[in-house]
Amino acid sequence: MLVRWFYDPTLTYEDNYANGPFGAFAGDDAVLAADSPHEVFLGHPVHRPFGIPAGPLVNAAFCEAAFRQGFDVNVYKTVRTGAYPCHPFPNVLNVHVEGQLTLDKAGAPLLADGDLSRATSISNSFGVPSRDPDVWQPDMAAAVAAAGEGQLLVGSFQGTHPAPGVADRAAAYVADHVTAARLAAETGARVLEVNLSCPNEGTGNLLCFDTESVVRIAAAIKEEIGDLPLLLKMAYFRDDAALAGFVEATRGIVDGYAAINTIPARLVDADGAQALPGSGREVAGVCGGAIRWAGLEMVERLARLREAGDGFTIVGVGGVLTADDYSALRAAGADAVMSATGAMIDPALGAKVRALG
Numbered sequence: 443m444l445v446r447w448f449y450d451p452t453l454t455y456e457d458n459y460a461n462g463p464f465g466a467f468a469g470d471d472a473v474l475a476a477d478s479p480h481e482v483f484l485g486h487p488v489h490r491p492f493g494i495p496a497g498p499l500v501n502a503a504f505c506e507a508a509f510r511q512g513f514d515v516n517v518y519k520t521v522r523t524g525a526y527p528c529h530p531f532p533n534v535l536n537v538h539v540e541g542q543l544t545l546d547k548a549g550a551p552l553l554a555d556g557d558l559s560r561a562t563s564i565s566n567s568f569g570v571p572s573r574d575p576d577v578w579q580p581d582m583a584a585a586v587a588a589a590g591e592g593q594l595l596v597g598s599f600q601g602t603h604p605a606p607g608v609a610d611r612a613a614a615y616v617a618d619h620v621t622a623a624r625l626a627a628e629t630g631a632r633v634l635e636v637n638l639s640c641p642n643e644g645t646g647n648l649l650c651f652d653t654e655s656v657v658r659i660a661a662a663i664k665e666e667i668g669d670l671p672l673l674l675k676m677a678y679f680r681d682d683a684a685l686a687g688f689v690e691a692t693r694g695i696v697d698g699y700a701a702i703n704t705i706p707a708r709l710v711d712a713d714g715a716q717a718l719p720g721s722g723r724e725v726a727g728v729c730g731g732a733i734r735w736a737g738l739e740m741v742e743r744l745a746r747l748r749e750a751g752d753g754f755t756i757v758g759v760g761g762v763l764t765a766d767d768y769s770a771l772r773a774a775g776a777d778a779v780m781s782a783t784g785a786m787i788d789p790a791l792g793a794k795v796r797a798l799g
């Protein structure tokens with residue numbers, strides 16, 4: 443890496459959690475304060491509806507630094523109702539992709555290695571680790587408090603599948619989402635996001651492709667959290683009819699959608715062997731510059747669906763490496779834009795977006 447990333451992928455997740463953030467996020471420097479907030483996101487005044495999505499900001503220290511550096515809408519990394527381990531190191535590899543990662547290309551193995559010096563597309567294979575709520579609740583509350591004027595902290599959570607032997611597994615899974623939402627709401631977060639799109643749990647099917655279950659889960663969460671805005675974090679949908687059905691079934695329940703998470707692909711080393719160690723990790727989520735097309739296309743499709751019927755909020759995520767990428771997603775209909783890989787590569791990206799006229 444030419445610049446040390448604030449989440450340092452050459453260290454373990456635990457090292458990052460205990461000792462980060464690093465690089466430009468490590469000091470107390472702040473970018474110059476912007477003028478009064480001049481945009482509104484989900485009812486909250488923000489300087490710019492731009493920030494870092496669920497993932498790289500693993501705790502309050504990272505969130506505080508992101509706010510200081512001019513990222514105005516940031517998501518605290520996805521939490522669960524109980525402690526959950528991280529996949530073994532490494533988690534982030536450089537993924538070699540020629541141009542954009544089309545679905546065709548993602549159907550073939552991709553070379554991945556640890557040389558991140560010029561990476562623009564990476565794996566993120568963590569398995570959604572979580573602290574116990576006793577730890578993350580006060581820490582998320584500190585992250586909420588770290589948002590200055592014109593800034594907003596979003597709390598991300600997801601459900602955990604019940605242990606083997608639990609009788610009504612579907613009901614238990616819904617109930618776990620509801621508990622996670624309640625615990626996140628108790629921190630004072632003013633917007634919540636439920637992750638329905640994790641490709642890193644060793645299960646082939648993403649929750650967001652099971653509309654019936656999502657409706658049950660989203661309705662139960664909303665009953666618990668009331669007026670607190672809820673976003674659904676989605677994967678890329680291949681099928682237009684499936685996307686339309688998903689939005690039709692959920693738009694009356696939730697406040698909006700964040701898309702996309704990652705594009706899954708089989709990652710291999712130079713010998714053709716599995717690049718990330720351990721079972722269930724043959725396929726990993728790829729993010730960064732190579733998935734820009736998919737984030738943009740999903741925002742365009744969601745914006746078209748929004749035209750008919752009641753409105754909803756769209757958060758554009760995926761492959762945003764520059765301020766121009768931010769502008770393209772806004773022009774396509776995104777109410778807010780977020781960058782994970784791009785922000786790690788360029789910690790000044792928040793300041794650059796703030797500087798847009």
Ligand SMILES: Cc1cc2nc3c(=O)[nH]c(=O)nc-3n(C[C@H](O)[C@H](O)[C@H](O)COP(=O)(O)O)c2cc1C
Nearest residue numbers: 495496497520566637703729730760761781782783
């Ligand atoms: C290090 C890292 C960890 C991530 N962890 C999560 C997570 O816990 N929950 C989630 O919903 N998405 C997670 N993501 C996915 C991002 O939120 C985002 O959807 C994805 O990286 C695409 O954006 P990008 O191309 O700007 O990286 C993670 C991404 C990265 C890079």
